Amino acid sequence: MKTYISILRGINVSGNKPIKMDTLREMYQDLGFRDVKTYVQSGNVIFSSEEMAPAILEQNISRQIETDFGFEVPVLVLTVDKLSEIIASNPFVDDQDKEPSFLHVTFLAAPPAAYDQMTIENKKQNGEKISFSNTAVYLYCPNGYGRTKLTNNFLEARLKVKATTRNWKTTTELLRLASPSIGDSF
Incomplete structure (x- = not known):
C-alpha cells in the first residue's frame, strides 16, 4: 500500500459543488482506498491504495465524484514524495x-x-x-x-x-x- 494525497478543485466554495467530508470519505472507501482522512472542508483527502499512477487515481476519483454527486471536479493526486x-x-x-x-x-x-x-x-x-x-x-x-x-x-x-x-x-x-x-x- 502507498499513501497518496488528493486535492479537489472548487468544492464547498461559496455554496458551489457541495460535498460533505464524511460522504467523500465513504466514496473513497467504496473505491477500495484505505486509511482515508480528510482535512478541512475544501476537498483534501489522504488515503492508501495499491501503488498506481496518480493520473489513473485522478481519473477514477473524478469519475466517481461525477457519478455520485452529479458534477465534474478536477482532482490532483500527489505522492508523499511529490508533496x-x-x-x-x-x-x-x-x-x-x-x-x-x-x-x-x-x-x-x-x-x-x-x-x-x-x-x-x-x-x-x-x-x-x-x-x-x-x-x-x-x-x-x-x-x-x-x-x-x-x-x-x-x-x-x-x-x-x-x-x-x-x-x-x-x-x-x-x-x-x-x-x-x-x-x-x-
Whole structure:
C-alpha cells in the first residue's frame, strides 16, 4: 500500500459543488482506498491504495465524484514524495521577512507549456511575490489571497493547465497527516 494525497478543485466554495467530508470519505472507501482522512472542508483527502499512477487515481476519483454527486471536479493526486518536494522547493519559506500565513501554493496538474511570464508577473500587487516550477506556482500575498489578482482561475487561464490552490498551513498539514515522520519537520 502507498499513501497518496488528493486535492479537489472548487468544492464547498461559496455554496458551489457541495460535498460533505464524511460522504467523500465513504466514496473513497467504496473505491477500495484505505486509511482515508480528510482535512478541512475544501476537498483534501489522504488515503492508501495499491501503488498506481496518480493520473489513473485522478481519473477514477473524478469519475466517481461525477457519478455520485452529479458534477465534474478536477482532482490532483500527489505522492508523499511529490508533496514533500513541492514544499521543499518553495523559495519564500526560509525568508524571515515573509509571514508564513501569506504563503500559498497553486498545484499544477501538468507542467505548463509556453506561457507569458511577464503578463502574469504584471498582475502582482504591492509586496506580492510569485515563483514558477513545473509542478507548482508559489505565491506570497501579504495583502491576503482574497485580494490578489494572481488567483487560481487567472493562473489556470494563463498557464493553460488545471490547478488548485492551498494556503501554506494546509499544504504542510497535508504532508504531516500523510507522513508524520516527514511532516513533523515543518
